[in-house]
Amino acid sequence: MNPFSEYRVMWILVFFDLPTETKKDIKEYTMFRKRLQQDGFTMFQFSIYVRHCASMENAEVHMKRVNSFLPEYGKVGIMCITDKQFGNIKLFYGKKAQTPNAPGQQLELF
Template sequence: MRILVFFDLPTETANDRRNYRKFRKDLLKNGFFMMQESVYCRMVLNKTSEKTVVDNIFRMRPPQGLVQVLTVTEKQFANMRYITGEKQCDVIDTDERVVIL
């Protein structure tokens, strides 16, 4: 399964920008990668780990702005269509537990 996080956070004041940077860094620390501006993605193996990750996002949410979470299956994610641009392959994109580089 994939967890997609969409967010739109204010950046008008210094405190808003600090909250934005902190939220983004927390997402990266928790294994998310940026798909595009303000859209981050992470792979999870089951519903239990999905719940844990969503709970972590809830705890690190900024005080203002919009944060949305969507969970999709691997099949749904693989069926994503690229209208403009191309898929970037710089991220390991497998659900195998052992990856040999």
Template sequence: MIVFFDLPSVTYVDQKEYNKFHKFLIKNGYIMMQESVYTKLALNNSIVISERDKLKKNKPSKGLVQLLVITEKQFARIEYVVGDKKTDVEDTESRLIIL
């Protein structure tokens, strides 16, 4: 699952809502891919539906929040056009990673 968001942060209320949404994402296991783009692994469609419902319940009142669901294989095929792959993140199709 990939969540894209663009939220206003002009007023104090906007900033408060931004921080609340950001904390919700982190608390619920989303990992920052880049600024305003967060990812989470969902093992099956029922988890996707559950997470989508949680996002809708915790959405900010203003701004844009989008959800894209792709397979692990599609996610693994992301190409880096500019910039480098983060070395502190394990990128593999394996279900079990031993550190």
């Protein structure tokens, strides 16, 4: 199989609902988002961050990394989908269809 096949290339989606009631909550929320960004995730929508990975093995590394800095409270979901599935996402702004604004392809050095 082609190493860059749309079925091999993966996208990780991290979606979360974190409390922001106290200063400590806000600090943890901010730190979680900052760590996602430091690991190469970009905002797809409020509380949904995505990251492009060249393979499932690479995606597993990043999913474990996200798991290592989960906040104490709140809900976090991590989902991995193929590039083909990501390309089939339908987005709407009101009733108008939107073209997915996916982050640019990341370069990987071997």
